[in-house]
Amino acid sequence: MTTTAEPTTTPSPEVGKARVRKEDARLITGRTRYTDAITPQGTLHIHVVRSPLAHAKVLGVDKSEAAASPGVIGVYTAADLGVESVGLPCAWPITPDMKAPQRPLLASSTVHFAGEGVAVVVARSAAEARDAADLVDVDYEELEPVLDMEAALAEGATLVHPDLGTNENATWVLDSGEAGTGGRIGDAIAAAEADPDSVVVKRRFRQQRLIPAFMEPRSCVVDPSGEQLTIYAATQVPHILRTMTTVTMGLNESKVRVIAPDVGGGFGGKIGVLPEEMLCVALANKLRRPVKWTETRSESMLAAHHGRDQIQDITITAKRDGTVTGLDVHLLADMGAYLGLVGPGVPILGAFMYNAIYKIPALKFSCTNVFTTKTLTDAYRGAGRPEATFAIERIMDELAVELGRDPMDLRKQNWIPHEEFPFTTVAGLTYDSGNYEQATAQAVEMFDYDGLRREQEERRRNNDPVQLGIGISTFTEMCGIAPSRLLGSLSYGAGGWEAASVRMLATGKVEVTTGASPHGQGHETAFSQIVADQLGVPFEDVEILHGDTQVSPKGLDTYGSRSLVVGGIAVVKAVDKVIAKARKIAAHLLEASEDDLEFADGTFTVRGTDKGKAIQEIAFAAFVAHDYPEDMEPSLDADAVYDPENFSYPHGTHLAAVEIDTETGRVHLRKYVCVDDVGTVINPLIVEGQVHGGLAQGIAQALFEEANYDEQGTLVNGTLVDYTLPSAADLPNFDTAVVSTPATSNPLGVKGVGEAGTIASTPAIVNGVLDALRHLGVRDIEMPTTSQRVWRAIQEAQGRSTQQTPVDTHSPGAGLGSIDPNNPQEEEVQ
Amino acid sequence: MAQVRVTVDGVNYADDVEPRTLLVHYLRERLGKTGTLVGCDTSNCGACTVHLNGQSVKSCSVLAVQADGGEVLTIEGLARDGKLHPMQEAFNEHHALQCGYCTPGMIMQAVDLLGDNPDPDEREVREGIEGNLCRCTGYQNIVRAVQSAAQKMKPGAAADTPAPASVAGGGN
Structure with missing residues (x-):
């Protein structure tokens, strides 16, 4: 028997290969420059004078001492800079009558949260600016803080913005009965209440306030030395920042260039348009010198936007046989003092996900956004979808x-069930693909679900002081934000497309620009793999360019697990155009019909012959332009803008085994298994890394993190001492795996992975904690389920009294180890 | 002003500094050693970790003048003769970084850890780097990288990856 050997020159496909990252070389050697390392000669530094009070009138600002401080160039209020009427943008007016306060660059007459800027000091060095900022004397008249969402909505409540006449920003409703996508929830609840064979279960869940806590503090440098004002910024959204800067500051868009160099994490926390950035723009234009701002970590905790902070009232109805018949969701979402760039829309991003992977015939979602005198909230990894997933799971x-x-x-x-895809849900979305059975079966096996259930029974039977809980989360998410028309129907202020360009250089190398803007995700590696396969060129020959609006002039940046699913497809579309152009030139050079050409592994061959031209040869032919078809330009380069037709819907099954020491309340995450379906995997190494990091953040919400305010409206977790990010010692190894049902909505079959771990893991952990304790009478524990909260819940369930401590206070370090004023050590009440 | 004489990544420097100048600010702002990063102001994050006289320190909690007469090694001096340190290689191979911001400090701490404990188990690695926060990776790949580097740096391991003795030395 004879065999025909495959040509040995055929490269193995790049997609699916665990390529180590191109990005790493500059990061592991300390060679790269994050924004704070960019200091053009003559740079001035600013420090913002921030309000220590949550709510107060500003009676006066005495700048004299600060202005006389060494190295100080000037001290400015909003009035001094002529920016009193400037308001920072909110791009998502979720309802036509949404109430939106002006969000100033610096507060003029009233401060609305502790940390809000009142004045800015400009000095020769950052240290001098900071020293002088301490000398600015602001005279405040304290006002009542507004801290509790329900109280804020009550009649007669103190108003955060009296001119709005209310603390309600907007109420947004999705009603399957109204929309015609399902039944009426009122009918479902009435039917269930009237039916002895049905149940109605109501619960209230609290999504605590979180802080994104990217490792690189925010920073910007605004350089006015060229014809364009150049803004270097630690941002996820250079393109949006450029457009919004021009709109906000009244500049010509073509006169502004934004560069996002390497950016040290974002997680949604760097999608804003910041008052400090706009102050640097105003000051650079005024002083005609480069102006730089880098926040301290404490400033970041206080003033960078926070995430989550919702109260979720959930009602589910079901028949006693287990069939779910309806879901009613009512949310209160804390906006904080102002609206961030997409803040009001964050809960809305979750609206379509409450029905999750389930067939639920009736859904109503209603969310009321509330103003308080706290730091504003906006996107944080998952943005709306973790909240939805938590509630439903x-x-x-x-x-x-x-x-x-x-x-x-x-x-x-x-x-x-998998055979029912594509499936149009009660929220009106069409899930293109998925296989919940497959992911679950694999996860259950990896986890040894049955074995752990047996062990759990045993521990319960033996009254073991260490109890075992099993937590489940079978999640889906909508990502790949987003089809532009759908965003339009939600009144979002922009589209959801992404742009890419491919340039074939004379030497056969390939430059690809993307409008997505990475800050740790590994776009340069993953996109190179895609292009290498599509174009048949070596991985090393592809250069991915991004993060500079003069290099990649068009884009909508990185958030919402969109880079690959939208930006990656834009790259594919641009490559398709390059190949189409190359085909014409190849046919011309090979004196063949285009129809007779085959393109594979980077070479056009004339079918049935050994005649061929490599894409690099064609690129050179186009460059010299000595001989090319008359009906085309001598160029292979191409641009593409891709607007997705649908979201993508990654899903997965996450299982947590949680051990709880019932004597101390200590929660030990013993085992975590997840099997995610993210569609086609471009780079398994990167996918695994994204899952790990996502899990850590979702688990941190369940177990560790909370931003709390005391009764004066002061953030009590304003440092990394008090806001407890997990360290390596706090987390276990995760057992992760992927299965793949390729997305049918895009040519690569990809679904996105950036947020999956975060969205899925929080309810898995909390379900596990409660599963360990329910038999002891514990019904619920608010997040984070710290040892203290768990211990208290056990004591209370057992009818034992505990020391009085406000349960809403969680500040382990209590202000660098000092006494927590909100957590007095009272005598134990027996 | 106070004078500080210090060797950083093999180069001698003598500078007048404000007595309050932190070592990390001296490295970044005076010497241009911006590979060493600042992530917090409470010594929690460890992004600024460097070696001072062979021991890892958070350079935000050391005054520049305290380094007087000393030898500082930063991430920028870790590779020798164009060859990456095994720990740097391991971070790349095991995808132990994403945004890269914690990475310089994490690598310097991990190198120090192996100086103290050349063959740490998973728990020992986790505890050995718990003073360095990472928000991206969930730490799992960092742990893998450190353990992998430990194997490569063992005496008798692959000859092409010797442990640079002056670098691997930890606290003593």
Whole structure:
């Protein structure tokens, strides 16, 4: 028997290969420059004078001492800079009558949160600016803080912005009965209440306030020395920042260039248009010198936008056989003092995900956004979807308890079976692909679900002081933000497309520009893999350029797990155009018909012959332009803008085994298994890394992190001592795996992975904690489920009294180890 | 002003500094050693970790004058003769970094850890780097990288990756 050997020159496909990252070389050697390392000669430095009070009138600002301080160029209020009427942009007016306060660059008459800027000091060095800022004397008249969302909505409440006449920003509703995508929730609840064979389960969940806590503090440098004003910024969104800067400051868009150099993490926390950035623009234009701002970590905690902070009232109805019949969601979402760039829309991004992977016939979602005198909230990894996933996965567990069912079985009974894809949900979205059975089966096996259930029974039976809980989260998310028309229907202020360009250089190297703007995700590596395969060129020959609006002039940047799913497809579309142009030149040079050409592995060959031209040869032919078809330009270069037709819907099954020491309340995450379906995997190494990091952040919400305010409206977790990011010692190894049902909505079959771990993991952990303790009488524990909260919950469930401590205060370091004023050590009440 | 004489990454410097100048600010702003990063103001994050006289220190909690007469090694001096340190290689191979901001400090701390404990188990690595925060990776790949580097740096391991003795030395 003879065999025909495959040509040995055929390269193995790049897509799917665990390539180590191109980006790393400059990062592991300290060679790269993050924004704070960019200091053009003559740079001036600013420091913002911030309000220590949550709510106060500004009676006066005495700048004299600061202005006389060494090295100080000037001290300015908003009036001094003529920016009193400037308001920072909110791009998402979720309802036509949404109430939106002006968000100033510096507060003039009233401060609305502790940390808000009142004045700015400009000095020769950052240290001199900071020293002088301490000398600015602001005279405040304290006003009542507004801290509790429900109280803020009550009649007669103190108003954060009296001119708005209310603390309500907007109420946004999605009603499947109204939309015609499902039944009416009122009918479902009435039917369930009237039916002895149905149940109605209501729960209230709290999404605590979180701080994105990217490792690189925010920073910008505004350099006015050229014809264009150049803004270097630690931002996720250079393109949006450019457009919004021009709109906000009244500049000509073509006169502004934004460069995002290497950016040290974002997680949604760097999608803003910042008062400090705009102050640097105003000051650079005024002083005609480069002006730089880098925040301290404490400033970042205080003034950079926070995330989550919702109260979720959830009602689920079901038949006693387990069939879910309806879901009613009512949210209160804390906007803080002002609206961020997309802040009001963050809860809305979750609206379509409450039904998750389940067939739920009736859904109503209603969210009221509330102003308080706290730091504003905006996107944080997952943005709306972690909240939705938490609520539905928690309430599914509660329903299982109510019905006496295994929580996994209840999920299986209600989820969309794989043969029913594509499936249009009660929220009106069409899930293109997925296989919940497959991911779950693999996760259950990796986890040894049955074995752990047996161990759990044993521990309960033996009254073991260490109890075991099993937490489940079978999640999906919508990502790849987003189809522009859909964003339009949600009144979002921009589209959801992404842009790419491919340039074939004379030497056969390839430059690709993307409008996505990475800050740790590894675009340069993953996009190079895609281009290498599509164009048939070596991985090393592809250069991915990004993050400079003069290099990649068009784009909508990176957030919402969109870079690959939208930006990556834009790259594919641009490559397609390059190949189409190259085909014409190849046909011309090979004196063949285009129809007779085959393109594979970077070479056009005339079918049935050994005649061929490599793409690099064609690139050179186009460059010299001595001989090319008359009906085309001598160039292979191409641009593409890709507007997705649908979201993508990664999903997965996450399982947590949680051990709880019932004597101390200590929660030990013993095992975490997840099987994610993110569609086609471009680079398994990067996918795994994204999952790990996502898990860490979602687990941190469940176990460790919370931003709290005391009754004066002061943030009590204003440092990394008090805001407890997990360290390596706090987390276990995760057992992760992927399965793949390729997306049908894009040519690569990709779904996105940036947010999956965060979205899925929080409810898995909390479900596990409660699963360990329910038999002791514990019904719920608010996040983060710290040892203290767990211990208290156990004591209370057992009818034992505990020392009085406000449960809403969580500040482990209590201000660098000092006494927490909000947590007095009272005598134990017996 | 106070005078500080210090060797940083093999180069001698003598400078007048304000007595309050932190070592990290001296490195970044005076010497241009911007590979060493600042992530917090409470000594929690460890992004600024360097070696001072062979021991890892958070350079935000050391005054520049305290380094007087000393030898500082930063991430920028870790590679020798154009060859990456095994720890740098391991971070690349195991995808132990994403945004890269914690990375210089994390690598310097990990090198120091192996100086103290050349063959740490997973728990020992996790505890050995717990003073360095990473927000991107969930730490798992960092732990893998450190353990992998430990194997490569063992005496008798692959001859092409010797442990630079002056670099690997930890606290003593």
